[in-house]
Amino acid sequence: MRFLILTLALSIAAQAQEVLFRQVEKSRASSYVEATALFSQPGIVGYLPVRVSSLNKDTRPLSFQISFTSQSNWNGSLSCSSTFRFTVDAGKRLNQDVMVPLGPNPQPTRGYGASNIQCVLSGDFAMTNGSIQSELSADQPAVLLSEALFTKNASELDSALKAKLSSSGTSHRGNEVFSAMFDPAQLPEDWLGYSGYDSLILTDSDWTSIPPGARNAITSWLHLGGQLVICSSGTVNLQSLGLSHDAGYGSVETHYMPADGETLNVPKILDLVDSGNQAEPQAKAITQDFRSSWHLQNSFGQKAFNYGLFILVLIVFSIIVGPVNLLVLAKSNKRHRLFLTTPIISLVASLILVAMIIFQDGFGGAGTRHVLMEVRPDQGLNAAYMHQEQFSRSGILTGSSFTVDPACFITPVPLAKSRWTRYTTDYNTKGNFSLQPDGGKLEVSGDWWRSRSEQGHYLKAVVPTRGRIEPTQTPGEFVSTFDFPLETIYLLDADGNWSRADDVKTGTPFTAKEANPNETKLLIDKEASALSEQLKTTLQRAKNRLGHYIAVTEQAPGIETRKGIRWRKTRTIITGPLN
Template sequence: MRFIALLIAIVCFAATVLASAAQADDSQPDDGQSDASVASSAANPPSSNPNPTTLLDPLLPPTSGTVRLPTTKANTLGFTLHIELAKQPSSGSVPVNIIARSTSTFAADRRLTIRFRSDPDGQLPPTNGLLIDVPLLLPQGATSARVTRYLPKFSAGYQYQLAVYEQDRPLEDCVAKIGAADTDFYSHEQHLNWLLITDSDVVDFAALPDLRPLIYQDPQFAASSFRGTIGAPRDDPRFYESVFSNGPHGVAGQSELPTDWRGYQHYDLIIVDPSAVKAAIQNGKYQAIEQWVLNGGSIALYDSASEQSFVDTLELTAERPKSLVLNFITPESMFNENIRRPVDESWNQKIWLRPLGAGIAFGLRKLDDEEFPSGRQWWVVEHTLGHRVSPMLRRGVDPILGDRRFGRWLIPGVAQPPVYTFMGLLALFVILVGPVAYRSTAKRGRTYLMFLIAPVLAIVTTALMFTYGILSDGFGTSARIRQLTWVDGVSGNAGERVQSTYFAGLRPTEGLSFAGDAEVMRYSDGSAGSWEELTERSPAILGNIRLESDQQVFDSAFLPSRQQRQFIVHQPREQIGTLSIEAEKLDPLAPSATITNRFGFALRQCIIRDSDGDYWFADHVPGDSEKVHCIAITRAKSSKLIGDLYNQFRPMEEDLYRSPQRNYRRTTRDLIITISEQIKHQSMSQTDVLSGSFEHWLNQRMQLEGEIPHDHFVAVSDVSSDVVLVSGTELVDSVRYVFGTLK
């Protein structure tokens, strides 16, 4: 009897285990399963997991299909991987989600590396390939692990070759392709791509407002058969599902919003109403949106009851900058190309503008007779954005081809031939071989020794030139850094652009370490060739990148010995601080004011313009909330100080990388200029923005206009230590501009 009871217990236990395994296997999503189910299961890990890992961050639509590894049905690895990435045709940051699930529980810690290799058949140019490693820890006792990372990409297209490694050993049946060979980045860079965010957790297409006035602004829909034949959105929600399934526009609910600002980078404009903003603030998703705008994005708030409501909802500067006005033509040109006249004052009661860091915020008044802003209002928004519809122009860097503007921020005196020293050594060689050696041997009747002396002196001279060339640049690492920090005085947050050039006498073995939440772009000198030439060349890998939670490590291949290499970084700065001024103007002949610096670091040559338009100056402002008296200055004096402050660290063109003028017709050698000219033609703008929104503000305000807007300030400071990528680096001619709105 005991034997029979034991046998029954064993059978019951086995049945329970098999049922649990079958249930766990059924819960694994297949390749064709919806992305929402994967994200939902990732956001709600099993309660039996004793070591919960970081929750998965949602990917904004559109996304690629999910790849499942191993690729065979027979699974001997003890886990499955589900990998999904966002569609990103242009260069930039590609969000990727990785989910690992155990067939039972992980018996011990396992450390995997998921490797993404640029597919030369799916990314152009093939010379810009990258190897990107994403570490993934499978903790002992857990049933799942998940991670979200942002893959740097310096090419067009988003197709990768996948492989999985454990202890540097490739795992069997874990090789696949993910993404698509979509290299049409021109349309993505030249047209407005927007994202509508709803206040609901997930999108209900039947409840969307009538988006046709916005959709028809896009040229690909304006002349389509959809126009005039589509019913109201609640009558035919399938239309919106088809429109948003593959981009370039998107809609997202609150549960679908990422918490990393880079998740919004392939969009140009975020559209929200007050209820959506309130929901995002409550669930903690608004912070990433604000960081994205501070770094150059744009946001539009519709259904705003008033200008004050618009300011309060987005927590913007209360006073409208006097210089920020609507300066475009009326949208009547949409309907009649012969009607083009300046905007009248009534538009300032329909649309409000505010700067928010390097980005811009729009407020669209709620109209009584319309459910959604009209096509005319959206026309005004799009044509006000100008260069901001292009991520490449917003950043001011093209990592695909590069350009000659690379030479504006080089380290002077390194990686350049010491011409005058070489000329002196050659002159000494000529003198020694000629008058000295020849006359000396001739006097002794041994001129045949010249056949020995001349080669020896030539070898010595060459060795001296080579040695001097090496020693003059040294063996350490030097850098020239231009750090631009744009501060929002209301929140105390900032967006930042860092342009850094590095030179290493000996390549650093540890590589380059960037912040984990930074978007990193390499900046080349544009000498590699045109777009048409590079697409025909053999595949090549630029280097290896390792993405961890708090850092991005670029290996030493990105900084070879004795070459200048340049990088552009955009990153958020949370709670960096504020600057405020308290002015006393009771006596017009002796106005006084005090400045309070809450940045935690000192400012130099601080120029402030208050809400009345008056200028103040302080040569040195210590940090840590210390108050300092400043002096009132005239408009003429402020203009000179502002211009001098910019010219003191003005990016200047170097001659090192210039080449003879040639006819480059029929080839594309500068993508930024090409895209800028196209956008200028579309938006009827006359402004070239070739160095990004941050640099454009400095150049426009400080050099061309010689004044800053009301309630703004600008100052310089020392470069922060956390943007220096290599330990022991010597900084040369570096600067940090700190500017923005007052508290």
């Protein structure tokens, strides 16, 4: 009996954790508004999908707003804010999903990463608030587990995870849980909602119960690098589920279960999302890949600072404001002039220093970008799945707001400590950020760029495109429909033979010539060496796919962020199937 009561209490707690708040206004005919996190706990990067539901029984429209603040450390020095506004007409209902951005998470060397999300309701409803938190070990992937599998296996999975982390010395206070829970019938239809997670595990029957819009979103997340695990007590036919083993940069795995269709092989599942996943946990890669020996930063060169000139100005200033001021400008019988000459000398010296800083650093800034992009014209996708890494060095900046189109995953990346870096893995790293998804775009403000600093960012986006490489009616001949020329393209046919073409123009048929396999792989490896470790590994996996190509160009557009940053180079590596 006691065990039954404990189980029921835990079940209620798990369910209650998803509801951020529910506010009922009896004075307005029992109108209500409710905010529910669609996953039982957030990841530590990306977004958390929240469903806002409201019923207006009043005779006039009701307006309200929900403000979110996400903090990745408990002292509040790193935070990300967003606000969503709603109006519900009289007698109408509202059901809308919003993507709540999570705060940047450099995971200082404390052994774990955390998200603490607070929300506040205001407007025509009485003010109320809610919260949701999560903690993950630094090496732990963020996993989503369907409700049926969670109910049956969560306790055993959590125990096995804690034992594994404890034995490796990476556990943090023993608070880790294996996964967040979700209801397959209540999933977001925006891929950003999944962007903070590494793996999604569900049964084949769960997959068929997912609405089409949510399935499309999962497909986008999958092609960007996610891991989808389909569990079944029988043979899984991916094609019948509308899935393919060719999942772009991601992977589709299958896991056999006993006849009950709900019991998982716990050790195998732990290995599947860990060593069995082709990619490192995303949060771990963001933390580790950029803070030392990042090619993009190293190739940009060191920032020089002319100390000698500034010291000379200060020496001249000290001479003028001291001896010259006292002995020439304000002699002993005219000391009252000091009240005038000293401020003037100081002001002139300050203006000279400011002018020198502007002359040396300039306004705006400069940077360089690398893009790895999977283009999929097949399966009716017609989309480009983009990963962008960028490094920039800023001068004097005015304003802190910009718009990104389309809405994307964006995070600063921690760099090696220096006098120019502001965002590092140091515990004292501070920053206030704002991300506001709005009509398919992303309104960005805050400390994403700072004056006279070096900063790096990592972005992911899904962009519609009709670009492709397709064969013509002439055997061995292809044509590019991309809006930009390609510097070089490497093609790997269905028989494993490499060929190559250079200077490929849009709409102009080209014939690829046979290429030496070893030389081709070395050239691709050279391109990969300029990427972070995570994207380097992704490209290494992609290069061996039969019937696919790899192209490079410096004329493809990147994901545009802050205006005023002059991008010296945007090196783009494009992969995809030959149609």
